[in-house]
Amino acid sequence: RDLAKKDRNGASDPFVRVRYNGKTQESTVVKKSCYPRWNESFEFELPEPAGEKLCVEVWDWDLVSKNDFLGKVVFGVQGLRAAGRQEGWFRLQPHSSKPREDGRRGSLGSLQLQLRLRDETVLPSHCYQPLVQLLCQEVKSGRQDGRVHLVTLLDETTTAECRQEVAVNLVKLFLGQGLVKEFLDLLFELELAKPCEPNTLFRSNSLASKSMESFLKVTGMQYLHAVLGPIITRVFEEKKYVELDPSKVEIKDVGCSGLHRVQTESEVMEQGRQHLQSYLGELLDTISKSASTCPPVIRAAFRQLFQRVGERFPEHQHAKFVAVTSFLCLRFFSPAIMTPKLFHLRDAHADARTSRTLLLLAKAIQMVGNMEPAAGRAKEAWLAPLQPALQQGASQMKAFITRLVGTEEEEDGGEGRLRS
Known part of the structure; x- marks a missing residue:
């Protein structure tokens, strides 16, 4: 908060760089x-x-x-080791090479941080065998009415802070045991047994949601790169200005041979809409053609999810499609589009302009995944010009999901029909 103003517009475009032990990581801008x-x-x-x-x-x-350097906070790891955790607002300090110059400018602002030291003790593998056997037996036995399931206890006793880590470890465990489909199916059953609404399925950070999200990241990165790689590269290379929100539009000069005029706001937004629609169209075409290249284990998991939700909400046929897209679009494609570096799609974070384009593209994919683009438009009316493309995209996505969750016989090239 209260960072130094380095740009002419009276603000800055800040990002954080964290250094430790010769390694560097950076935040988004x-x-x-x-x-x-x-x-x-x-x-x-x-x-x-x-x-x-x-x-x-x-x-x-x-x-x-x-x-431009804005300030820094330095922590002694030995002190952190003694405390185990530090959090709060930390005042930014000037650069060590020119403290007087920075000091004369007054406060450099503050940064809110939470630092935590996690000490992991790994025992020999045989020490975990009783637990592994118990978990596998629980998954094999499936859901039984009137019985408190161990997986349910894990969901209820883990905090939101550590549930992601628990989910990753469970997914890797059951992948190694050849039981990941059974594990996910059990989670789907347990989640759907709770009181729930068809339009809010798997939107919470439950163990089922986190496990499916982790499963996609563990097993689907190659597929993700094949689908998103080309469009991400195109956005980074073209660096087009894309903005549909009137409150954020930047007007610029256009023209040639010394004859310039200022673009109108509507011209800038229309140009942005065309660019965004082009990106969205290319991405949806790629997704539509990718059903056969999606890893079989992912298709099988989505097939189970599709079937379970269809059985739970037979009167809401769209619910089973939204259940699939809630993971595929909202928790897999969209985050990777917004932060491609975190998904190893790029070596560096996007600049501010490209980042905004990626954000709008991710938002568009989210709205397509909701299968009801008009509902999203009600919250952000400035997306209305994109509505026809979103409606078409929802139809494409529904057709894609239908192919994606085809039966095992279809997956192997047989004559099986879709179970819906």
């Missing part, structure tokens, strides 16, 4: 803000002995000139 919000996390392995300091720096991103 927040455009035009001295009060940015990131909500991002970074992990570093702690060597022995852990004597080096952890440095958290804030920089102002610039497209043409050199990035």
Whole structure:
């Protein structure tokens, strides 16, 4: 908060750079803000002995000139080891090479951080065998009415903070045991046995939601890269200006041979709509053609989900499609589009303009995945010009899901029919 203003517009384009033990990680860029919000996390392995300091720096991103240093916070790892956890607002300090110059400018602002040291003890594999056998037996036995299931206890006793980690470990465990389909199917059953509405299925951070999300990341990264890679590369290379929100539109000069005029707001937005619609169309075409290349284990998991939701809500036929897209679009495609570096689609974070384009494209895919684009438009009326493309996209997505969850016989090239 209250970061230094480095740009002519009276703000900055801040991002965070975290350094430890010769390794560096960076956050996304927040455009035009001295009060940015990131909500991002970074992990570093702690060597022995852990004597080096952890440095958290804030920089102002610039497209043409050199990035400007805004301040830093330095933590002693030994102190963190003693405390186990540190959190709060930390005042940014000037660069060590020119403290007087930065000091004369007054406060450099503050950064809200949470640091946690996690000490993991890994025992020999045979120590975990009783637990592994118990979990496998629970999954094989399936859901039984009137019985408290171990998986349910795991869901209820894990905190939201650690549920993601629990889900990742369980997914990897059952993949290794050849029981991941049974594990996910059990989670679907247990989740659907709770009181729920068809339009809010799997939108919470339950163990079922986190496990399916982790499953996609563990088994589907190659598929994700094949689907999103080309369009992400195109957006990064073209660097088109895309904006549909009137409150964020930047007017610019156009023309040639010395004859310039200022573009109108409507011209800029129409141009942005055309660019975004082109990106969305290409992405949806790629998704539509990708059913056969999706890993069989993912198709099988979605087939189970599709069938379970169809049985739970027979009067709401759209619910089973939305259940699939709630994971595929909202928890897999969309986050990867917004932050391609975190999904290893790019080596570096996007600049502010490209980041905005990716955000709008991710939002469009989310609305397509909701299968009811008009509902999303009600919240953000400026997306109305994109409505025809979103409606067409919803139809494409529904047809794609139908192919994706085809029966095993169809998957193997047989004559089986879709179970719906």
